[in-house]
Amino acid sequence: MKYTPTNDACCSARRFAALCAVVWLLILPGCRKFDPPGHQRAVDIKEIASDFVSPIQLVAVPDDSKRLFVIDQVGKIWIIDKDGHKLSTPFMDVSSKLVTLNPGFDERGLLGLAFHPDYKKNQRFYIYYQLPPRAGGPAPDALWDNLSRIAEFKASAAPNIADLNSEKVILEWDDPQFNHNGGTLAFGPDGYLYISIGDGGSSNDTAVGHVEDWYPDNKGGNGQDIEANLLGDVLRIDVNTGTPYGIPPDNPFVNKPGRDEIYAYGFRNPYRFSFDMGGSHQLILGDAGQLLWEEIDVVTKGGNYGWNVKEGRHCFNAASSLEVLPSCPLVDNLGNPLIDPVIEINNWQNPAGGKATTVIGGHVYRGHDINGWNGKYIFGTFSQSFTTTDGELFAATPAGSAWTYQEVSLKSHPDDIGYYLRGFGQDTKGEIYLTVSSMLGPQGNTGKVLKLIEVKADKEDDDNRQGNK
Known part of the structure; x- marks a missing residue:
């Protein structure tokens, strides 16, 4: 034990x-x-809303309404109003358009939502969702699993209801497998739309639909390819120009070999990323590992984050993924260095020991409600095994090339959060929320939105503090 x-x-x-x-x-x-120093008080979680199926992210809208929008993987977006009430009618319901989800476990569905920075004026927003597959497949004897789509919509005349007839398809691609879809949409401080996409699925980045790359020691893969497809990448596009979108002129592969949409590459399953609301507005991303290591990356333009040459900071072995290769390249075929993560966590299947099934990227805390947390990067893990509702929460200090981090011990749940942690959210004031459920897959109604709060000290604690002065 x-x-x-x-x-x-x-x-x-x-x-x-x-x-x-x-x-x-x-x-x-x-x-x-995580034991806060000095007079910092305990931290806990407060239930904000419930009765979701599989809530995977919370997104604040950039207007004056103070509304929070919750993405439910099964195809619905719900509103929590400024008074903290979940509205009875969803803002959007695209469940009838989705590929059929497996209730036991699925990584597909409605995965991402981003509001245009000028939403208050133009009412435009964007979603990432997955439809039934198109005809054909990645090989003569294989069919596509699903069709991924980025689409623009507008709100209707009723501000709490989307206009489903306003859909404008921005980008589509065929997925060879059901998993590793990435899924985050977010506008950066530059006004461009960023999109995270996984390597296509299966394992090792070597299955059908995973192209060969420049590295002969590992068969595959999409993570290291920048020309055949957009899988395993973070994209950056301009939704204000072009038909249906434009390319930022300083994207790293403009007028060079490589897809113009790519901003960074070398990812396995970059499920959740966010931009820091303050500081230098870093793009911080959680990339799901395979069997040994999970990672948090600081993403920069043109960066190669290693997969499938590396898993975490280690040389990946596609032929035997529980064993590490003794050596691997430090740079890719373009001379770009393979960038190591700022945080590495052992996967629960790592023979050396570990507790993380999958890392869940979070947010840098920029709120005012929790004393001493400003500038901390808050992230977590989905669970400690695939059959236990025990995701964990961590606080990291963003500094240097290897960040220190601590497990957050909640007052009501000192060892774990008591749920599967599916995602995070941040309101316009910088406070942080968790989206959780008690079911492994998209079924039931155990999904909740929780807010991280500071716990007020009781009288005994106050007396002890006064006595220690």
């Missing part, structure tokens, strides 16, 4: 301090329990 130190066993006794540090480094490199 793996030893998991607690505050009592690990931090209150000086004679165990060195042992505690060693054990934590062995179990979860770079991580320890």
Whole structure:
């Protein structure tokens, strides 16, 4: 049984301090329990809304309405109004258009939502969803799994209802497998739309529909290819020009070999990313690993993030994915360095030990409700195994090439959050929300939106603080 130190066993006794540090480094490199210093109070989760099926993200709208929009994977977008009430009618329902989802587990569905920066004036927004497959397939004996689509819509005359007849298809591509879809849409501080797309699915980036790349030691794959398709990439497009979109002139492969839409590449399943609301507005992304390591990346223009040459900071072995190759290239065929993640977490299947099924990228905290959290990057894990509702929450300090991070111990759930963690959200004030459920797949009605809050100290705590002054 793996030893998991607690505050009592690990931090209150000086004679165990060195042992505690060693054990934590062995179990979860770079991580320890988050015990706020000084007079910071405990942190907890507060239920904001419930009765969702599979809520995977919360998105704030850039107008003055203070509404929050919740993406439910099964094809609906719900509104939480400024008073914290979930409206009874969804803002949008595209469930009839979706590919049929597997209720036991599925990575497809309605995956992303982004409001145009000028939404208050133009009422335009964008979604990422997946339809039944088109005819044909990636090989003569294989069919496509689904059709991924980025589409623009507008709100109707009633501001809480979308106009489904306003759909304008922006971008489509065929997916060879059901998983590794990426799924985030977000407008950057430059006003361009960013899109994260996975490597196409299956494992190793080597299945049918995964093209050969420049690296002969690993068969495949889409992550390292920049010409055959858009899989395994983060895209950046201009939805204000062109038909149906334009290309930012400083995208890295404009007038060079490579697809003009690509902003960065070398990803496996970049499920969730966000832009820091403050600071230098970094693009921070969680990329799901395979069997050994999960990673958080700071994404820069033209960057190659390694997959499938590397998994995390290690040389990936497509022929035997539980074993690490002794060496691999430091740069790609274009001379671009393979960029290591700023955070690496052991996958739950790692023989060295680990607890993360999948990393869930979050947000940099820029709110004011939680003392001492400004500038912390808050992220998490889906669960600790695929049959346990025990996702975990972490707080990282964005500094240098390897960020330190700590597990957040919630007052009501000191060991985990008590749910599958499906996604995050951030309101216009910088406060952070979790989207969770108790079901592994898109079924039931256990989905909830939770808000991270600071817990007010009780009278005994206040008295103790006063006595310690």
